[in-house]
Amino acid sequence: KAGVTQTPRYLIKTRGQQVTLSCSPISGHRSVSWYQQTPGQGLQFLFEYFSETQRNKGNFPGRFSGRQFSNSRSEMNVSTLELGDSALYLCASSLGESGRGNTIYFGEGSWLTVV
Amino acid sequence: AQSVTQLGSHVSVSEGALVLLRCNYSSSVPPYLFWYVQYPNQGLQLLLKYTTGATLVKGINGFEAEFKKSETSFHLTKPSAHMSDAAEYFCAVSGGGGKLIFGQGTELSVKP
Numbered sequence: 001k002a003g004v005t006q007t008p009r010y011l012i013k014t015r016g017q018q019v020t021l022s023c024s025p026i027s028g029h030r031s032v033s034w035y036q037q038t039p040g041q042g043l044q045f046l047f048e049y050f051s052e053t054q055r056n057k058g059n060f061p062g063r064f065s066g067r068q069f070s071n072s073r074s075e076m077n078v079s080t081l082e083l084g085d086s087a088l089y090l091c092a093s094s095l096g097e098s099g100r101g102n103t104i105y106f107g108e109g110s111w112l113t114v115v
Numbered sequence: 116a117q118s119v120t121q122l123g124s125h126v127s128v129s130e131g132a133l134v135l136l137r138c139n140y141s142s143s144v145p146p147y148l149f150w151y152v153q154y155p156n157q158g159l160q161l162l163l164k165y166t167t168g169a170t171l172v173k174g175i176n177g178f179e180a181e182f183k184k185s186e187t188s189f190h191l192t193k194p195s196a197h198m199s200d201a202a203e204y205f206c207a208v209s210g211g212g213g214k215l216i217f218g219q220g221t222e223l224s225v226k227p
Contacts (some may be wrong), residue, residue: 103164
């Protein structure tokens with residue numbers, strides 16, 4: 001079956017703009033989480049959604065937000081982009097809530113470059 | 116609080132040699148432990164995970180890891196390295212709070 005699908009794969013934005021990234025989880029998976037990957041900070045947790053409810057949030061400013069739809073698809077939004085937001089944004093899905101040993105599957109990521 | 120330390124940001128082995136990537140964790144609750152691999156310009160692929168039960172976990176591509184609670188370690192091994200194993204490897208822990216805490220990663224190079 002299809003894996004975690006993220007769109008777009010690559011995008012370039014200008015400082016101050018906003019961006020929306022989309023994620024379709026594996027069919028049947030109800031948990032979606034987002035991670036930011038940068039060379040300096042590594043992989044950092046942004047937030048997790050389960051059944052349309054945000055269950056956990058990482059230590060990121062309020063410019064980073066997300067949501068999950070009834071079909072489990074998720075979007076994350078970054079407003080007022082800064083150069084430091086340039087990163088690979090990874091979406092992951094699991095059958096049940098993360099943190100309970102459920103296998104977490106990652107998508108290919110969305111590469112965001114802020115200029 | 117949970118944390119993961121991967122010893123060695125770069126490891127280089129010869130093809131056919133043993134691969135050993137080290138991971139130590141800290142967790143105040145029984146941990147769930149994972150190893151992921153990332154090839155260039157790709158996402159993360161799960162190699163193996165430990166939840167409960169048998170402490171020696173076998174994964175894909177000939178990798179395995181052993182959970183040692185007394186040493187708070189979860190080192191990844193493969194008996195014989197292949198050129199295609201060259202990638203970055205991440206150890207991660209989860210347990211409370213529903214998120215994965217990743218180590219900084221270890222880049223594995225395989226020399227012919």
